[in-house]
Amino acid sequence: xxxxSIGLVQLKxxxxxxxxxxxxxxxxxxxxxxxxxxxxxxELFATPYPCQSEDHRQFDLAEPLDGPTVQxxxxxxxxLGIAAVGSIFERRDAGLYHNTAVVCEGGKLLGFYRKTHIPxxxxxxxxxxxxxxxxxxxVFQVMGxxxxxxxxxxQWFPEVARLFALGGAKILFYPTAIxxxxxxxxxxxxxxxxxxxTMHRSHAIANGFYVAAVNRVGLEGNIEFWGASLLCDPNxxxxxxxxxxxxxxxxxxxxxxxxxxxxxxxxxxRDRRIDTYQGLLQRxxxx
Amino acid sequence: xxxxSIGLVQLKxxxxxxxxxxxxxxxxxxxxxxxxxxxxxxELFATPYPCQSEDHRQFDLAEPLDGPTVQxxxxxxxxLGIAAVGSIFERRDAGLYHNTAVVCEGGKLLGFYRKTHIPxxxxxxxxxxxxxxxxxxxVFQVMGxxxxxxxxxxQWFPEVARLFALGGAKILFYPTAIxxxxxxxxxxxxxxxxxxxTMHRSHAIANGFYVAAVNRVGLEGNIEFWGASLLCDPNxxxxxxxxxxxxxxxxxxxxxxxxxxxxxxxxxxRDRRIDTYQGLLQRxxxx
Numbered sequence: 300x301x302x303x304s305i306g307l308v309q310l311k312x313x314x315x316x317x318x319x320x321x322x323x324x325x326x327x328x329x330x331x332x333x334x335x336x337x338x339x340x341x342e343l344f345a346t347p348y349p350c351q352s353e354d355h356r357q358f359d360l361a362e363p364l365d366g367p368t369v370q371x372x373x374x375x376x377x378x379l380g381i382a383a384v385g386s387i388f389e390r391r392d393a394g395l396y397h398n399t400a401v402v403c404e405g406g407k408l409l410g411f412y413r414k415t416h417i418p419x420x421x422x423x424x425x426x427x428x429x430x431x432x433x434x435x436x437x438v439f440q441v442m443g444x445x446x447x448x449x450x451x452x453x454q455w456f457p458e459v460a461r462l463f464a465l466g467g468a469k470i471l472f473y474p475t476a477i478x479x480x481x482x483x484x485x486x487x488x489x490x491x492x493x494x495x496x497t498m499h500r501s502h503a504i505a506n507g508f509y510v511a512a513v514n515r516v517g518l519e520g521n522i523e524f525w526g527a528s529l530l531c532d533p534n535x536x537x538x539x540x541x542x543x544x545x546x547x548x549x550x551x552x553x554x555x556x557x558x559x560x561x562x563x564x565x566x567x568x569r570d571r572r573i574d575t576y577q578g579l580l581q582r583x584x585x586x
Numbered sequence: 587x588x589x590x591s592i593g594l595v596q597l598k599x600x601x602x603x604x605x606x607x608x609x610x611x612x613x614x615x616x617x618x619x620x621x622x623x624x625x626x627x628x629e630l631f632a633t634p635y636p637c638q639s640e641d642h643r644q645f646d647l648a649e650p651l652d653g654p655t656v657q658x659x660x661x662x663x664x665x666l667g668i669a670a671v672g673s674i675f676e677r678r679d680a681g682l683y684h685n686t687a688v689v690c691e692g693g694k695l696l697g698f699y700r701k702t703h704i705p706x707x708x709x710x711x712x713x714x715x716x717x718x719x720x721x722x723x724x725v726f727q728v729m730g731x732x733x734x735x736x737x738x739x740x741q742w743f744p745e746v747a748r749l750f751a752l753g754g755a756k757i758l759f760y761p762t763a764i765x766x767x768x769x770x771x772x773x774x775x776x777x778x779x780x781x782x783x784t785m786h787r788s789h790a791i792a793n794g795f796y797v798a799a800v801n802r803v804g805l806e807g808n809i810e811f812w813g814a815s816l817l818c819d820p821n822x823x824x825x826x827x828x829x830x831x832x833x834x835x836x837x838x839x840x841x842x843x844x845x846x847x848x849x850x851x852x853x854x855x856r857d858r859r860i861d862t863y864q865g866l867l868q869r870x871x872x873x
Contacts, residue, residue, distance in 0.1 A: 415859050420851075435862060455854050457744030457792050458863050465871040494791045494822045501788030504781045505744050535781045564707075565781075567742050571869070572702050575722060576745050579866050582858070584752040 301556045303444055305470065305509075306335025307549040309528040309541045310344050311517035316360075319345050320371050323385075326548050331379045333550040336442050339384040341515040341528075342451050342476040343398065349388060351520045353427040361390035369401050369408055377406025382441040384448055386474040388428075389413070398429040400448040400474055402439045410439050414450035415459065422480055422521050425452070438466035444555055451475045454495075454512065458579065460502035464568070468508060469558050473499070475514040478524035492525055492543075500535035507533045507562035509553050516544055533561035588843045590731055592757065592796075593622025594836040596815040596828045597631050598804035603647075606632050607658050610672075613835050618666045620837040623729050626671040628802040628815075629738050629763040630685065636675060638807045640714040648677035656688050656695055664693025669728040671735055673761040675715075676700070685716040687735040687761055689726045697726050701737035702746065709767055709808050712739070725753035731842055738762045741782075741799065745866065747789035751855070755795060756845050760786070762801040765811035779812055779830075787822035794820045794849035796840050803831055820848035 308326040312319050323340055330338045343349065345368045349357040362368060364387075372383040382404040389399035398414035413432030417425045436459065438447045447468035453459045454473045463471050477495060479488045495512075503510040509532060516526035528541040530551050541547040562568060578584050595613040599606050610627055617625045630636065632655045636644040649655060651674075659670040669691040676686035685701035700719030704712045723746065725734045734755035740746045741760045750758050764782060766775045782799075790797040796819060803813035815828040817838050828834040849855060865871050 415862055416857050418857065420853075431859065436865065452857070455792060455852070456858065457748065457788070458858070458866060461744065462863070462865045462871070465865055465868060467870075467872045490821050490823060494787075497784055497787045497822050498791060500781075500784045501744070501792075504785060505742060505788075534777050535784050536777060565742070566707075568870075570703050570705070570739070571743065571745070572718065573867050573869055575702055576749070576867055578723065578749045578752055579745060580860050580863055581752060582860060583754075583855075584749070585754045 302552055302554055303442060304334040304336045304550060304552050305511060305530060306330030306338035307511055307513045307528045307530060307541065308338060308340050309513060309526050309547040310341050310515050311546045312344055312347055312515055312519070314347055316345050320368065324371060324375060326546070327375055327383065328379070329548045330550055331381055335381065335550045337382045337384065337446065339472045339511060339513045340386060340474060341513050342386045342474040343388055344386060344515065346388060347519050348476050348522065350425045350428055351422045351522065353424050357428065358396065361388040361396050363390050364401070364408065364411060369403065372401060372403040373406050373408055376403040384472050384474065386450060395430055396428055397432060398425065398450055400450050402441060402448060404441050409441065410437055412437055412448050414453060416452045416456055418452040436462040436466055438463060438468045444469050446470045446472060448472045448474065451477060454498055457502065457505065460506055464506035464508055469555055470509040470511065470553065471502065473512040475512050476524060477514055478522040481521055481523060484523060492527060496527070496529065499529065500531050500537065503531045503533055504535040505567060507565060507567065508558055509533060516546060533557050589839055589841055590729060591621040591623045591837060591839050592798060592817060593617030593625035594798055594800045594815045594817060594828065595625060595627050596800060596813050596834045597628050597802050598833045599631055599634055599802055599806070601634055603632050607655065611658060611662060613833070614662055614670065616835045617837055618668055622668065622837045624669045624671065624733065626759045626798060626800045627673060627761060628800050629673045629761040630675055631673060631802065633675060634806050635763050635809065637712045637715055638709045638809065640711050644715065645683065648675040648683050650677050651688070651695065651698060656690065659688060659690040660693050660695055663690040671759050671761065673737060682717055683715055684719060685712065685737055687737050689728060689735065691728050696728065697724055699724055699735050701740060703739045703743055705739040723749040723753055725750060725755045731756050733757045733759065735759045735761065738764060741785055744789065744792065747793055751793035751795055756842055757796040757798065757840065758789065760799040762799050763811060764801060765809040768808055768810060771810060779814060783814070783816065786816065787818050787824065790818045790820055791822040792854060794852060794854065795845055796820060803833060820845050
């Protein structure tokens with residue numbers, strides 16, 4: 300298969316899980332009606348973003364890998380004949396929680412990825428909630444191609460995109476929950492969003508694959524999630540970009556032959572000097 | 587020192603080494619007259635770009651690390667009290683040539699870096715000429731800060747920028763010779779140049795340091811070198827950008843405090859998961 304249709308579901312999330320799951324299901328159906336074969340949702344889309352404070356009650360929002368959110372995505376994947384890429388606040392066991400992406404296909408959970416890089420910034424207190432991922436950088440064969448899923452903060456680390464590329468991914472998804480702190484938006488908003496988009500484009504360019512970022516929108520507490528979900532091609536060209544303020548379904552056709560073409564015209568995988576990269580495994584190369 | 591002034595010398599190179607050295611010296615003096623403390627020149631600025639064909643006569647353009655180009659840069663660095671970052675076609679010994687960046691300060695060659703990633707594309711037949719670098723990723727203390735120098739093709743590899751950051755660099759220079767193939771420019775020119783700028787910006791963002799790319803301009807054989815030399819800050823904001831078609835001297839003041847500020851607001855160095863990066867030392871993670 301040389302062409303594949305990708306659906307990006309940009310959601311506004313409410314306080315009620317049932318509402319979010321219903322909205323997600325409707326928008327997945329819309330994406331599929333418009334041709335989408337793989338549909339991706341934002342980070343932790345089933346609930347409000349839970350990490351704006353350190354509050355033990357928020358752990359009640361978590362669910363296991365066979366909980367209602369994954370059940371829904373599995374069910375839809377089977378019914379609609381698609382692959383669904385989602386994200387959950389995973390309760391793995393008592394006191395052990397992850398920020399986990401899931402890939403559902405054929406009615407089943409095909410696999411999952413646990414967010415490796417955990418942020419901790421004002422209003423994004425994720426280190427309080429999530430144990431860093433322990434499943435490496437898996438690549439999944441779905442719909443005749445290979446995909447991978449990083450999660451939000453992972454997207455700032457070129458190491459992640461590279462590892463997924465080396466694992467064979469041709470499309471890299473990033474379920475995301477990123478926004479402006481209300482008091483920062485005027486001064487830093489444009490710079491922050493531009494940096495975010497630049498990183499996605501750079502991953503596509505450096506690795507010669509498609510990159511899709513799927514963000515939430517809307518004001519939740521102190522964060523205005525900035526939407527702007529996007530998909531860029533292996534040249535880093537943004538093929539589609541959502542609004543900054545509305546729920547939206549994007550559907551875009553990706554030509555997988557372009558991965559081959561770009562990677563032979565920009566042969567970075569040919570030329571990596573793996574004999575010189577040992578320092579990447581170090582924290583720092585100075586005392 | 588929290589502020590440092592950087593000069594970028596965008597050159598049009600001719601067939602005569604003496605002309606190029608004279609032009610470079612004049613433009614270095616201009617940059618310094620405008621306040622520059624560290625001045626960077628384009629890749630292989632002393633000669634025409636030598637790699638558009640595989641021609642043994644081109645090796646005659648090479649010179650040793652104590653040859654006329656380095657002598658000139660050392661002399662100017664001492665006379666003007668600056669650091670000069672240059673690039674030479676290095677003859678290391680019979681049959682052993684490198685594409686080498688040099689850093690001169692106080693009248694002396696402070697250190698050098700040999701291009702690690704060597705391209706080989708139509709009209710950029712560098713693998714024929716240059717042995718891949720064997721000096722790792724050195725960082726140099728100059729003018730009260732730490733700088734590093736990658737060379738052209740290195741800039742497409744996020745590994746390089748990261749290794750320089752881990753080595754302590756606060757400003758990363760890329761002497762460059764990149765341009766449009768004449769017959770490709772109309773169709774691919776804009777995409778190529780945008781990808782190039784995006785990579786520089788992404789290195790600045792991912793590593794929280796300044797990045798400067800210094801390119802040549804002008805038509806040489808089949809290549810129209812696209813200039814557009816730029817310097818971006820640790821947020822990936824382009825502080826200055828040269829034209830695509832004229833020799834030009836850019837001088838821009840960098841606030842080194844911004845490296846601290848950005849790196850604590852975007853704390854990627856804090857969160858690297860070095861326990862998960864072993865795959866980066868592999869060619870590929872599939873059979």
